[in-house]
Amino acid sequence: MASIDSGLGAAQAGDTASHPTKLDGPLLKVAAAVIAGSIMAILDTTVVTIALQSLIVEFHTSFDTVQWVTTAYMLALAAVIPVTGWAADRFGTKRLYALALTLFLVGSVLAGFAWNIGSMIAFRVLQGLGGGILTPAGMTVLAKAAGPARVGRVMSLLGVPMLLGPLAGPIVGGWLVDSGGWRWIFYLNVPIGLLALALTLRYLPKDTETTGGALDTVGTLLLSPGVALVLYGVSGIPRSGGITPGVWLPVALGLLMIAGFVVRAQRIEHPLLDLSLFRNRRFSLAVVTMALFAVAFFGVSILLPTEFLMVRQLSALETGMQLLPLGIGAVVTMPLSGRLADRVGPGKVVVPGLLLIAAGITVFTQAGPDSGYATVLAPGLFVIGLGVGATMMPIISAALQVLDGPAVARGSTMANIIQQGFGAIGSAVMSIVLAAGLAGRFDVPVSQGQLVATTALADPARHATALGMVSDTFTTTFVWSLALVILCLVPACFLWRKPAEAVSAPVPRLKAGTVDGLS
Incomplete structure (x- = not known):
């Protein structure tokens, strides 16, 4: 019996050649619609965190309660992602993406009109339902429109807002809250969302056939x-x-x-999810790499701004500005990495990218309070950005590149569940490692570590000593982050070979020594 991978690749032999190889006008218009929606959703997630303190004052509530503004959004997002693949097959990707944009827009407007913390949380749930559909549905739209030969390049276009959103969020959020009030962080979504909806209705390919069965x-x-x-x-x-x-x-x-x-x-x-996709070895390796990368990347994403806030004593706006080299580095490599991923295979791009991320994080394992920004920290951030630009979207491309047709929606849904779930784990792990390190140095319970450290930093009599202790804790925590990136290299190395032809249908189940008749 032939191998499962080769047999399934042969099932779509010759189909790849039917796809264009250049990023033509129709594809770029589809990408513009998806990117506009992605910018709206990702930017919203980050700017809301800047406004939490204003919401506490506005609604006369506690920090524990106002945290549900972000938690409720995250839970709604997580709950709706699993059904996205089925919904795309059943109703069509264009209809689904337009529905997601509409839900997010309506939720944004209502959140801007919220009159108490309860209504705010309810409207954030509505936003989360739309946001949970946007990313996997957008990836499905792009992957189907691009075909296997162009998926790496088009996914790199989508990666730009996915990276720049978290970097621009503190800057935009701080400016909006200071100049116009917290309601404008939600009203900001209206013009972006309407543009995305107009582009979607105008340029996304018409849904001609639906294949999904009963839910x-x-x-x-x-x-x-x-x-x-x-x-x-x-x-x-x-x-x-x-x-x-x-x-x-x-x-x-x-x-x-x-x-x-x-x-x-x-x-x-x-x-609901076609787990038989994991019988494709390359898809499984890509998903494992994606899971480990999500843990490492989202962990670093928590550590970097916190380090600038605590060790450098900067405001949220100043922190956002000083993190810009990371985004600039990613913008430099993302377009190139997509082209290379299509030409030589994602693995040959992902492995060097991970090595660049590891090199950049190494800078922060050695940095101290007196480390120069221009000579040490900014170059380190830039190198991390170069690595992220060469890694984030090519990993997703490695998974979607072996899929075609109906399998794309199921694969992109799976990828987003993995990314969201393990990203949350990475954020939590790095947060608890940092909190435990601070608690150990200040000899307090773990839950009080960051609060006590912040209080000590604000005390002129204890500032110098506290600053040294906090800085040492961050360097140790970055070592843990570096170890996670190095671990990610293990499955990534197995992606080195360029994939075979795409699989156009969900991978069949193994039965009695055959694959639904393939022998």
Whole structure:
């Protein structure tokens, strides 16, 4: 019997040649619609964090309560992602993407009109439902329009807003809150969203055929709440200061529900997520690489701004400005990495990119309070950015490049679940490592580490000593982050070979020594 990978590649032999190889006008118009929607969703996520203190004052509430403005959005987003693949097959990607934009726009306008913290949280849930659909549906639209030969380059275009959003968020959010008030962080979405919706209706290819069957209702009730429970528990680690019952109980329940979904998905004909995609070795390697990269990258994304805020004593706006070299580095390599990924294979781009990220993080493992910004920190950020630009989207391309047709929607949904879930884990892990390090140095409980350190830094009599202790904690935490990036190299090296032809349909299940008739 021929290998599964080669047999499945042959199932689509010759189809790749039918796709154009250049980024032509129609594809760039589709990309413009998806990028506009991505900018809106990603920028919104980051600017809201800047406004949390203003919301506490406006609604006379506590920090624990106002945190639900971000937590409710995240949970709604996590809950809706699993059904996106089915919805794209059932209703068509253009209709689904337009619906997601509409939900996000309506939620944004209503959030801007919120009259108390309860209404704000409710409207953020509506935003999250739209936001959860936007990214996987947008990736599906782009991957289908591009075809396997162009997916690396077009995904690199999508990667620009995915990276620049978090960097621009503190700058835009700080300016809006200071000049116009917190409501404008939501009204900002209106012109961007309307532009994205107009581009979507005008340029996205018409949905000509839908292939999805009935919704796997039981699977949805297992997987969506399961993913949301895991993310809720994990996101509570920094707040709880460790693995408390408020953390492990929802995580355990969520994992149990996910395990139930996996067992059931092996036994039914049309599960919510097609787990048989993992029988394609290259897809599995790409997803494992993506999971480890999400842990490492989102962990670094938490550490870098926090380091500038605490060790450099900068404001949120100043921090956003000083992190710009990271974004500039990514913009330099993203277009080139997409082209190279299509030409030589994503693995030959991802591995050097990870090495660049490791080199940049190494700078921060050696940095101290007196390290120069222009001579040490900015070059380190720029090198990290070069690596991220060569890594983030090519990893996703490595997964989607082996898929075509109906399999693309299922694959992009899977990729987004992995990215969101493991990204949340990375943020939580690095937050707790940092909090535990600060708590150990200041001899306080883990949950109080960052608060006590911030208080000590504000005390002139203790500032010098506290600054040294905080700086040492950050350098140690960056060592952990560096180790995660190096670990990511292991599966990435197996992506070195260029993939075979794309698989146009969900990978069939193994039966009695054959693959649905392929021998």
